[in-house]
Amino acid sequence: MEEKRRKLGAPIPDAQPSATLLDSGSVAGSPAAAAVEPVNPRLPIAPQIYERLRRAITTLIVLPSEALSEKELSLQLGVSRTPVREALIRLADEGLVDILPQRGSFVAPIRLRDVEEAQFIRESLEVAVARRLAGHCSPRFLSELKLNLARQESAVAEQDRDFFLELDEAFHRGLCEEAGLSKSWRVIQSVKLQMDRVRYLSLPEPGHLDVLLAQHRQITEAIERGQADEAGLHMSAHLKEVLGSANLLRQKLAHLIES
Amino acid sequence: MEEKRRKLGAPIPDAQPSATLLDSGSVAGSPAAAAVEPVNPRLPIAPQIYERLRRAITTLIVLPSEALSEKELSLQLGVSRTPVREALIRLADEGLVDILPQRGSFVAPIRLRDVEEAQFIRESLEVAVARRLAGHCSPRFLSELKLNLARQESAVAEQDRDFFLELDEAFHRGLCEEAGLSKSWRVIQSVKLQMDRVRYLSLPEPGHLDVLLAQHRQITEAIERGQADEAGLHMSAHLKEVLGSANLLRQKLAHLIES
DNA sequence: CCTTGTACTCTACCATGGTAGAATGTCAAT
DNA sequence: ATTGACATTCTACCATGGTAGAGTACAAGG
Numbered sequence: 029m030e031e032k033r034r035k036l037g038a039p040i041p042d043a044q045p046s047a048t049l050l051d052s053g054s055v056a057g058s059p060a061a062a063a064v065e066p067v068n069p070r071l072p073i074a075p076q077i078y079e080r081l082r083r084a085i086t087t088l089i090v091l092p093s094e095a096l097s098e099k100e101l102s103l104q105l106g107v108s109r110t111p112v113r114e115a116l117i118r119l120a121d122e123g124l125v126d127i128l129p130q131r132g133s134f135v136a137p138i139r140l141r142d143v144e145e146a147q148f149i150r151e152s153l154e155v156a157v158a159r160r161l162a163g164h165c166s167p168r169f170l171s172e173l174k175l176n177l178a179r180q181e182s183a184v185a186e187q188d189r190d191f192f193l194e195l196d197e198a199f200h201r202g203l204c205e206e207a208g209l210s211k212s213w214r215v216i217q218s219v220k221l222q223m224d225r226v227r228y229l230s231l232p233e234p235g236h237l238d239v240l241l242a243q244h245r246q247i248t249e250a251i252e253r254g255q256a257d258e259a260g261l262h263m264s265a266h267l268k269e270v271l272g273s274a275n276l277l278r279q280k281l282a283h284l285i286e287s
Numbered sequence: 288m289e290e291k292r293r294k295l296g297a298p299i300p301d302a303q304p305s306a307t308l309l310d311s312g313s314v315a316g317s318p319a320a321a322a323v324e325p326v327n328p329r330l331p332i333a334p335q336i337y338e339r340l341r342r343a344i345t346t347l348i349v350l351p352s353e354a355l356s357e358k359e360l361s362l363q364l365g366v367s368r369t370p371v372r373e374a375l376i377r378l379a380d381e382g383l384v385d386i387l388p389q390r391g392s393f394v395a396p397i398r399l400r401d402v403e404e405a406q407f408i409r410e411s412l413e414v415a416v417a418r419r420l421a422g423h424c425s426p427r428f429l430s431e432l433k434l435n436l437a438r439q440e441s442a443v444a445e446q447d448r449d450f451f452l453e454l455d456e457a458f459h460r461g462l463c464e465e466a467g468l469s470k471s472w473r474v475i476q477s478v479k480l481q482m483d484r485v486r487y488l489s490l491p492e493p494g495h496l497d498v499l500l501a502q503h504r505q506i507t508e509a510i511e512r513g514q515a516d517e518a519g520l521h522m523s524a525h526l527k528e529v530l531g532s533a534n535l536l537r538q539k540l541a542h543l544i545e546s
Numbered sequence: 547c548c549t550t551g552t553a554c555t556c557t558a559c560c561a562t563g564g565t566a567g568a569a570t571g572t573c574a575a576t
Numbered sequence: 577a578t579t580g581a582c583a584t585t586c587t588a589c590c591a592t593g594g595t596a597g598a599g600t601a602c603a604a605g606g
Contacts, residue, residue: 072388073560098588108561110369113588114376121380123470129331130567130587145470148419149412156411211382211404215474332590357558367591372558389557389597 064104074111077101078118085124085135086224092137092284096125122218137286138225143271146222151267153212154200158247158263161207163254169206173248176202180244184237192237199244203251223271239269323363333370336360337377344383344394345483351396351543355384381477396545397484402530405481410526412471413459417506417522420466422513428465432507435461439503443496451496458503462510482530498528 067076081101084090096116102109116133119125123142127133165173176199183192204213243266250259326335340360343349355375361368375392378384382401386392424432435458442451463472502525509518 097586102561109588110560110562114373116588117373117376118380121377127588128568129589131569132587141467142470145468148415148468149471149474152411152415153408156407156414160407208400209404209407211401211478212408215408215478219470219474356556358556361591368558369590369592375558386558387598388559390599391557 064106066106073107074114077105077107077111078115080105081115081119082124082221085119086221087228088225090135092135092286094135096133096135098133122221124221138284139222139286143222143226146219147267147271149219150216150223151264153216154203154267155260155263157203157207157209157212158251158259159256160209161203162251162256162259165206165251169202170248170252173199173202177241177244177248180241184241187237189232189237192240196240196244226271240266243269323365325365332366333373336364336366336370337374339364340374340378341383341480344378345480346487347484349394351394351545353394355392355394357392381480383480397543398481398545402481402485405478406526406530408478409475409482410523412475413462413526414519414522416462416466416468416471417510417518418515419468420462421510421515421518424465424510428461429507429511432458432461436500436503436507439500443500446496448491448496451499455499455503485530499525502528 067073081090081096090096098109098112098116101112105112116125116127120127120133123139124136125133126136176195180192180195180199183189183195200216201213204210204216243262246262247259247266250256250262326332340349340355349355357368357371357375360371364371375384375386379386379392382398383395384392385395435454439451439454439458442448442454459475460472463469463475502521505521506518506525509521
């Protein structure tokens with residue numbers, strides 16, 4: 029039960045052309061000169077390619093304006109061009125890739141205008157979610173939320189930024205889902221990609237996490253008390269805070285940024 | 288200069304299997320027993336297929352749960368399966384098609400929950416757009432807007448529903464673009480698809496168009512005066528009105544609706 | 547009658563080859 | 577030195593064939 033799939037053509041040229049770095053985050057230490065981590069041929073391939081490329085772009089493993097050709101990627105990843113192409117199309121839909129017909133596909137530049145609009149869309153939606161949720165949460169959910177906040181506190185105490193970001197995402201996703209708005213979360217996730225590259229660049233300022241945690245608390249309390257206006261205002265302030273450093277970046281990273 | 292493309296394989300089996308109706312809205316009278324209108328082989332094909340299918344679904348030419356198989360569509364439309372597949376993937380992203388791996392692709396049922404959430408997303412965004420726009424329009428744009436409103440008035444006078452809906456779309460799109468929020472309009476368009484099928488079903492109630500026009504005027508005036516709160520409230524009321532008839536439909540169309 | 551196994555048919559999914567078009571470099575003509 | 581034609585070499589895009597898997601019909605066995 030090893031090669032159930034992969035019976036047909038393509039000797040698979042061993043994925044060796046110009047050892048590039050598209051490995052996703054394999055947490056456990058990988059052996060020394062590991063080539064590119066192969067995809068799982070038992071699972072749908074296109075989503076795997078999409079996820080890997082998305083991660084490589086948002087973590088700046090591949091930089092803006094870098095070429096992402098169907099053929100090269102398919103060789104590196106050991107799959108055919110079709111799923112690569114489908115992944116690129118989806119990334120282009122989300123604004124992370126520019127496809128120029130008959131010319132090539134390239135990592136999209138960080139367009140500050142797009143980042144700001146993504147911020148606008150996210151804020152508009154999440155403020156509305158918070159307002160709708162105010163006073164309409166199950167006790168079950170409120171206790172979940174507080175457990176999450178407690179974990180955030182310990183993440184802050186240990187200065188574990190990655191863990192905090194993970195809990196932050198769970199916090200916001202949880203609000204959407206408790207409100208029965210899963211599609212909204214999908215939209216938020218989609219536009220958030222534009223901001224993720226910027227967030228990845230922003231240096232971890234000391235004390236920033238404390239601010240974010242405090243804002244999460246304010247949002248939670250306003251929702252619990254049923255104060256829709258306050259919940260919305262706190263959410264708005266919180267989401268503005270997240271991207272506050274964009275102006276700082278504008279100078280430092282002019283070479284990655286368009287507009 | 289007729290067959291510049293289309294040199295390679297596929298005799299193209301004349302697109303005759305089970306004359307189905309996927310013609311898009313060819314306004315001019317087409318000859319008698321015209322088969323399916325062929326795609327333009329000089330232009331990118333996948334978007335044409337997408338647009339045609341989207342239109343067929345939102346105008347209920349193809350009904351919920353109807354099969355949309357890659358192969359059959361490619362035969363009917365005289366193209367290969369690849370662009371059909373890409374169009375179906377995009378439609379699935381937008382919730383108009385359900386793709387079940389190894390089973391088939393089907394027109395998605397009208398899920399009232401999804402329709403309501405689409406309404407929520409649209410309202411959240413457009414209220415924010417109206418608020419942001421209040422007091423920040425160019426005189427140029429305001430006169431454009433009033434020209435549009437005047438045309439809406441004549442469309443109402445002539446009871447030309449299609450023309451009114453066209454102007455309505457231009458009105459809302461214009462607000463987004465004047466605010467510099469083109470991506471937001473794309474999101475709105477995408478979620479609006481869920482509502483379009485319902486709107487298409489709603490019978491033209493007499494006097495309804497007058498209400499919508501009056502609301503457009505209220506929104507415009509509040510924006511012109513720079514009254515953000517009022518603009519938002521009018522927009523909210525307006526967008527709620529658009530879908531007010533959903534409850535009426537729930538009974539009449541139980542066979543098309545899920546949940 | 548109900549279950550189980552087994553061909554058979556259908557699907558979406560992936561691999562892969564061919565095509566036109568865009569960019570670039572070369573070289574002759576101006 | 578500049579321009580224009582042509583060849584070369586890329587690209588994304590489309591066509592098409594093969595594959596595994598999910599249903600279904602039906603026969604054999606309970």
